[in-house]
Amino acid sequence: MKLNYTEDFRIACKINNLKHEELIQYFIDHVSFYTFIGGELGPVNQWATKVCIDCKDLFGGVVARENDNEIRRISLKYIKKLTALSLGDEFTVEENVLRSDDLIEQWAHEMSPLTNYTMEFDAGEGEILYLSFEFNLLCKMNGVILEQLLQCFIDSISLAKERAVNLHEMVEINPGMAVLFLILIGNNEVKNRIMPHQDIYKKFGLRLLKLDKKQREELNLQNRIDSYSSFYLEWYNALNNLE
Numbered sequence: 001m002k003l004n005y006t007e008d009f010r011i012a013c014k015i016n017n018l019k020h021e022e023l024i025q026y027f028i029d030h031v032s033f034y035t036f037i038g039g040e041l042g043p044v045n046q047w048a049t050k051v052c053i054d055c056k057d058l059f060g061g062v063v064a065r066e067n068d069n070e071i072r073r074i075s076l077k078y079i080k081k082l083t084a085l086s087l088g089d090e091f092t093v094e095e096n097v098l099r100s101d102d103l104i105e106q107w108a109h110e111m112s113p114l115t116n117y118t119m120e121f122d123a124g125e126g127e128i129l130y131l132s133f134e135f136n137l138l139c140k141m142n143g144v145i146l147e148q149l150l151q152c153f154i155d156s157i158s159l160a161k162e163r164a165v166n167l168h169e170m171v172e173i174n175p176g177m178a179v180l181f182l183i184l185i186g187n188n189e190v191k192n193r194i195m196p197h198q199d200i201y202k203k204f205g206l207r208l209l210k211l212d213k214k215q216r217e218e219l220n221l222q223n224r225i226d227s228y229s230s231f232y233l234e235w236y237n238a239l240n241n242l243e
Contacts, residue, residue, distance in 0.1 A: 003123055003150055008158035008229075011236040015159065016184060017195055021127040026183045027051065027153050027176075033134045034100040036141075037079070039086035040093055041100075044186060047178035052138045054175060055152035061143030071114050078107040108133035118146060153179070160228035167215055167224060197242055204235045 005020055013020050030048040035041050055061070066072050081103055085096055111117075117136035121129040131146060139146045156176025165171050183190055195201055211231055215224050 003147065003154060005124075006154060006157075007233070008160065009154045011232050012157045012159050012180060014236050014239055015232065016180070017193055018183070018190065019127075020125070021123055021129060022190075023157075023180065023183060024123065024150060024153065025129055026187065027179050028129060028131060028135050028150075030179070031132065031135045031138055033104065033137055033141075034082055034086065036138060037083055037086055039082065039096065039100055041097060044179060044182040047175045047182065049138070050175040051153050051156065051179070052142055052144075052149060054156075055144050055149050056142035058152060059144050059148055063141060063143045068114065071111065074107065074110050074114075078103055104134060121146065121150070123150075152176075159232050160225050163212075163228045164215070164221060164224035167212065197239060200235075200238055200242070204231075204238070207231070 009020070012018075013023055026044075027048050030042075030044045031052060032039070032041055032045040032049050035045045035049040036052070066075070082100060085091075085099055085103070088096075091099065111133070115136075117131070117133065119131055119136075121131055123129050129150075135149075136146065139149055142149075144152075153176050156174050157180060158174075158177070162174060162177045166173075185191060208231065211227065215227055218224050218227070
């Protein structure tokens with residue numbers, strides 16, 4: 001199963017000056033089992049993990065019973081420890097984060113001789129994604145294969161849909177789009193990049209504001225999505241034509 005980089009995904013990456021694999025890797029790195037069981041980590045962990053849950057619902061994932069008694073014993077031990085940590089109040093949030101990271105690392109170390117988890121994935125275009133223990137674990141626990149989860153994330157990315165849905169007021173935030181927004185504001189390396197072709201960004205930024213004003217009068221959601229899709233595609237093509 002090969003990943004399909006949708007047009008919306010390519011547009012979002014291009015306009016936000018992100019490499020395709022860079023955004024997907026950021027998502028992978030923030031999928032969190034501790035968050036999955038209710039532990040308190042950062043917002044990006046919550047949204048990345050929510051993508052996993054939504055993917056399970058989309059595919060109707062069914063968790064297969066684990067027949068290896070040693071894997072079951074190890075998993076139960078760490079699930080109990082992490083659950084107790086998430087429910088306790090004797091440590092600060094920062095201390096809980098460090099302790100949960102340590103427990104996950106120990107769990108991964110004990111499980112590595114017993115499992116054949118995929119640690120690298122060929123994303124195509126000569127790029128390799130590095131899959132964490134937690135990413136593999138949540139795929140298994142949600143009854144989805146890793147390609148399905150990666151594709152779910154890619155398919156959730158759309159500047160046009162996000163803008164159209166939330167034009168009048170914040171109706172809902174798509175978990176995948178939340179991950180995109182958080183890499184833009186929370187990752188220092190990405191946040192401090194100099195955007196190329198400043199004149200193009202200024203031109204289309206001003207046009208976007210005018211389009212927003214016009215679309216506020218459009219009551220049909222699909223018509224709004226179509227209008228924003230055409231606009232973002234034009235912006236994308238303008239950037240590509242300069243290369």
